[in-house]
Amino acid sequence: MESAINEPLQPHTKIKQAQRSKEKLSRTWPLHLMLLPAAIVTLIFAYVPMGGLVMAFQDFKPKDGIFGSEFIGLEHFRFMFEYPDSKEVIWNTLIISGLKIIFGLIVPFVFAILLNEIRKMLFKRVVQTLVYLPHFISWVILGAILTDMLGSKGIVNTTLNALGMETIPWLADGDWFRFTVVVSDIWQNFGFNTIVFLAALAGVNPSLYEAAEVDGANRWKQTVHITVPAMIPIAVVVGTLSLGNILNGGFDQIFNLYNSLVYDKGDIIDTFVYRTAILNGQYSFGTAVGLFKSVIGLILIVFAYRLAYKYAGYRIF
Amino acid sequence: MKKWLSVLLTLSFAVTIAACSGNNNGNNSAAPSNNAGSNGGATATADAGGEEGFVNGKYTTPITLTTVWGLNENGSVFKEGESIEDNVHTRLIKERLGIELKYNWVVTNTNDAYKTKLRLMLSSGEDMPDVVAYRGDLETVNMLIDSGQFMPVGELVDQYANETYKQGLEHDPAIWLPITRDGEKMALPILDYAYNGDHVMWIRQDWLEKLGLQAPKTIGELEAVMDAFVNKDPDGNGTADTIGLATGFKNGFNNWMTDIGFVFGAFGTMPGQWNLNAEGKLEHGSVNPAAKDALAKLKEWMEKGYISQDAALFDEVAGSELFTKGEAGIMFGPNWLPAWPFPDLKTNVPGASFKAYPVPAGNDGKIGSAGGNPPSNGYLFINKDAEHPEAVLHYYNWFFENTANPQPGSEFANGFAEGYDYALLEDGTLTADIAKYPELFPGLKDKTAPPLFYSLTYEGARIPTLYADTHVKLAGGAQPETPYEKQEFNTRTKENIDAMKVVVDQKDIRMKNYYMGPLTETMQSKNELLNKLLNETYSKIVYGQQPLDSFDTMVDNWMKSGGEQITQEVNEWYEKAQ
Numbered sequence: 001m002e003s004a005i006n007e008p009l010q011p012h013t014k015i016k017q018a019q020r021s022k023e024k025l026s027r028t029w030p031l032h033l034m035l036l037p038a039a040i041v042t043l044i045f046a047y048v049p050m051g052g053l054v055m056a057f058q059d060f061k062p063k064d065g066i067f068g069s070e071f072i073g074l075e076h077f078r079f080m081f082e083y084p085d086s087k088e089v090i091w092n093t094l095i096i097s098g099l100k101i102i103f104g105l106i107v108p109f110v111f112a113i114l115l116n117e118i119r120k121m122l123f124k125r126v127v128q129t130l131v132y133l134p135h136f137i138s139w140v141i142l143g144a145i146l147t148d149m150l151g152s153k154g155i156v157n158t159t160l161n162a163l164g165m166e167t168i169p170w171l172a173d174g175d176w177f178r179f180t181v182v183v184s185d186i187w188q189n190f191g192f193n194t195i196v197f198l199a200a201l202a203g204v205n206p207s208l209y210e211a212a213e214v215d216g217a218n219r220w221k222q223t224v225h226i227t228v229p230a231m232i233p234i235a236v237v238v239g240t241l242s243l244g245n246i247l248n249g250g251f252d253q254i255f256n257l258y259n260s261l262v263y264d265k266g267d268i269i270d271t272f273v274y275r276t277a278i279l280n281g282q283y284s285f286g287t288a289v290g291l292f293k294s295v296i297g298l299i300l301i302v303f304a305y306r307l308a309y310k311y312a313g314y315r316i317f
Numbered sequence: 318m319k320k321w322l323s324v325l326l327t328l329s330f331a332v333t334i335a336a337c338s339g340n341n342n343g344n345n346s347a348a349p350s351n352n353a354g355s356n357g358g359a360t361a362t363a364d365a366g367g368e369e370g371f372v373n374g375k376y377t378t379p380i381t382l383t384t385v386w387g388l389n390e391n392g393s394v395f396k397e398g399e400s401i402e403d404n405v406h407t408r409l410i411k412e413r414l415g416i417e418l419k420y421n422w423v424v425t426n427t428n429d430a431y432k433t434k435l436r437l438m439l440s441s442g443e444d445m446p447d448v449v450a451y452r453g454d455l456e457t458v459n460m461l462i463d464s465g466q467f468m469p470v471g472e473l474v475d476q477y478a479n480e481t482y483k484q485g486l487e488h489d490p491a492i493w494l495p496i497t498r499d500g501e502k503m504a505l506p507i508l509d510y511a512y513n514g515d516h517v518m519w520i521r522q523d524w525l526e527k528l529g530l531q532a533p534k535t536i537g538e539l540e541a542v543m544d545a546f547v548n549k550d551p552d553g554n555g556t557a558d559t560i561g562l563a564t565g566f567k568n569g570f571n572n573w574m575t576d577i578g579f580v581f582g583a584f585g586t587m588p589g590q591w592n593l594n595a596e597g598k599l600e601h602g603s604v605n606p607a608a609k610d611a612l613a614k615l616k617e618w619m620e621k622g623y624i625s626q627d628a629a630l631f632d633e634v635a636g637s638e639l640f641t642k643g644e645a646g647i648m649f650g651p652n653w654l655p656a657w658p659f660p661d662l663k664t665n666v667p668g669a670s671f672k673a674y675p676v677p678a679g680n681d682g683k684i685g686s687a688g689g690n691p692p693s694n695g696y697l698f699i700n701k702d703a704e705h706p707e708a709v710l711h712y713y714n715w716f717f718e719n720t721a722n723p724q725p726g727s728e729f730a731n732g733f734a735e736g737y738d739y740a741l742l743e744d745g746t747l748t749a750d751i752a753k754y755p756e757l758f759p760g761l762k763d764k765t766a767p768p769l770f771y772s773l774t775y776e777g778a779r780i781p782t783l784y785a786d787t788h789v790k791l792a793g794g795a796q797p798e799t800p801y802e803k804q805e806f807n808t809r810t811k812e813n814i815d816a817m818k819v820v821v822d823q824k825d826i827r828m829k830n831y832y833m834g835p836l837t838e839t840m841q842s843k844n845e846l847l848n849k850l851l852n853e854t855y856s857k858i859v860y861g862q863q864p865l866d867s868f869d870t871m872v873d874n875w876m877k878s879g880g881e882q883i884t885q886e887v888n889e890w891y892e893k894a895q
Binding site for chain 1: 558
């Protein structure tokens with residue numbers, strides 16, 4: 001945006017540009033240096049461990065270690081696709097995380113617009129903070145709270161009963177379980193994206209609204225023609241980034257809420273891997289599934305990024 | 318100015334991070350070398366005097382024994398200024414045995430953090446410390462054995478174990494089965510009191526009396542009692558908010574507490590384990606046709622409100638809260654529940670009382686309850702490269718000799734250390750009541766800190782038969798004589814002591830899990846699938862989400878999906894192990 005404004009004012013040559021970037025670097029190098037610790041941490045904790053992926057192609061035995069275990073090629077991937085429950089588990093993951101992504105985008109989008117219309121600064125800030133708070137509570141705790149609240153004698157069902165409605169098996173029936181999982185996830189996380197959207201809204205030039213008002217646009221028209229278009233690029237970015245997570249159904253959440261009654265509708269790849277790989281000591285298989293998930297995630301991100309560039313004209317890099 | 322400030326800040330951050338990682342590396346590499354150094358030193362002097370330098374019950378030159386530790390709820394109460402690394406236990410062991418315990422790392426053992434950390438060590442191929450204690454699932458035990466980092470202990474036991482430990486091991490030779498590989502015993506069993514995990518039926522005695530009921534002896538009578546508990550408002554609050562039986566089968570239908578397995582026992586099987594059938598073969602109890610009848614019974618109970626609508630959502634602990642909240646009137650579990658979690662019931666429902674009764678029999682006389690397993694609870698693994706593997710046995714022996722069953726007047730007759738797990742009043746009587754005498758337990762708040770819980774063997778040493786024998790004797794009205802008897806008499810509630818007598822009287826109804834071997838090959842690849850199939854079908858039948866007859870389809874599926882093969886493997890193991 002900055003360059004778009006500057007460009008017509010400063011027609012420049014290549015030499016000038018080089019000089020300028022040099023000047024810029026001399027001004028900004030402390031900032032680059034500040035990036036260094038984060039880059040080092042990422043290198044150590046995100047890139048170096050990738051070497052362990054080799055386990056996915058091995059019959060890994062703890063006593064032999066990574067360097068001594070036998071290579072067996074794609075055996076674990078074959079096992080993964082032939083496993084009777086694989087289809088069910090992948091399907092559950094796609095549905096649950098698909099719903100989470102869609103509603104995880106819509107809810108904060110709408111909420112940010114509504115919050116943006118509020119003129120009382122204090123109220124706005126308080127609401128913003130309150131909806132952001134659940135983001136910081138661990139699912140171990142939330143799981144126990146929800147199990148208690150949503151149980152047959154929990155506060156939710158007793159209230160329903162008092163209103164003359166029937167007890168709802170929030171966590172004991174497959175379909176209700178999906179509902180509970182998606183809603184509770186959105187409740188926990190929509191505050192975060194709301195802040196991202198609000199930041200986008202803060203950047204909208206107020207003169208646009210003034211001009212629209214002069215042209216006779218009402219509040220609703222202003223929202224549709226100014227606010228929403230201003231938010232679309234950031235919504236595309238948030239959507240793109242979350243697509244990479246489509247094979248993560250949210251282990252913490254499902255693991256702390258699920259039970260044998262909802263296996264057929266609520267069991268996701270991660271909980272399945274936990275039971276097969278961690279509980280039965282099949283590390284190689286777990287790594288293979290993890291690698292599979294990452295590859296699919298990467299493909300989806302690249303694909304969505306291309307789409308975002310083509311149709312929304314947005315580039316991150 | 319500002320720019321330079323930011324540069325300085327950045328640099329200092331970078332340096333800090335570099336220093337941190339440098340430090341960590343330094344520590345990691347320093348630990349083993351340090352260790353090797355001290356061990357080397359010990360060996361050198363040991364060679365000079367005596368064979369291992371262990372003279373008169375003590376290493377003449379102190380040796381170091383490295384280990385790792387997960388802080389459990391029991392053993393995490395420390396006096397001010399003490400920790401697992403430095404406390405009355407470690408100091409005493411160093412003074413008496415010349416063994417210095419060194420903890421390479423310590424975690425707080427919530428959510429199986431200790432297990433996870435051990436497994437991570439295994440998978441990254443890290444070197445193990447001299448001794449690793451593990452109490453928990455057999456899979457981790459197998460992984461530890463399979464890591465090849467630990468030594469066979471058979472000879473060590475023959476050579477160094479004292480008589481008490483040896484006798485305890487002989488109580489049930491099956492104790493070695495889970496950890497035997499090619500005839501080699503790969504770990505030291507940590508002994509526990511026999512029958513300690515076997516269940517009784519706990520009933521709210523005040524509810525029984527209020528409704529004028531007798532304790533049930535059969536499943537039919539149990540149903541009558543549960544019906545009264547559900548419909549006759551035993552807690553007298555005017556609303557129908559009580560249920561019969563506290564249970565939670567999130568983790569399966571054969572539980573260590575809030576057990577539901579007895580219903581299956583009353584029909585002649587036990588789910589979730591391998592039972593010995595009439596032909597002398599092992600069979601998986603969950604696919605026995607009798608389980609179908611038990612499931613029909615449970616379904617009926619769920620419909621009638623005898624068990625909680627949320628039972629499938631609850632694990633054992635959550636299930637027990639039904640009882641301790643005063644919502645349920647019956648709960649199956651071990652004799653020691655009055656120590657935990659029943660005190661919560663007394664807090665939540667003042668005036669509540671409970672009593673242990675025998676497990677009820679089926680209407681046709683069949684009876685069964687899971688239990689009767691060999692009296693071990695955890696293992697000690699000894700590193701094959703340990704300089705002093707025998708030190709672990711000297712350590713364990715010391716507890717058997719001094720704390721397991723001390724004689725009247727001996728040093729540990731009152732407990733481990735005054736001001737920690739006991740105190741003496743001015744008139745010489747023994748107390749552990751910290752709430753009443755806080756001044757006698759300096760540095761502690763609310764809870765005593767029994768140092769035996771700090772030990773590598775989790776609670777010092779336990780002689781398998783001692784606990785049951787003592788309790789039966791005390792339940793019969795005998796006066797406590799030895800310090801152990803007195804201690805049990807003083808620290809255990811009357812309910813607890815009576816419960817143990819109930820357990821021993823019923824010791825013949827226990828159904829042992831006959832398969833104690835490592836995970837077979839098919840188990841490793843199919844266990845998840847099979848368990849999921851079982852648990853899902855079981856829960857859905859009980860909840861009425863699937864018809865009862867889906868049990869038969871499930872059994873077929875189970876057989877076809879690997880169950881048949883596993884049954885074969887299990888029986889091969891059993892024939893060899895016998």
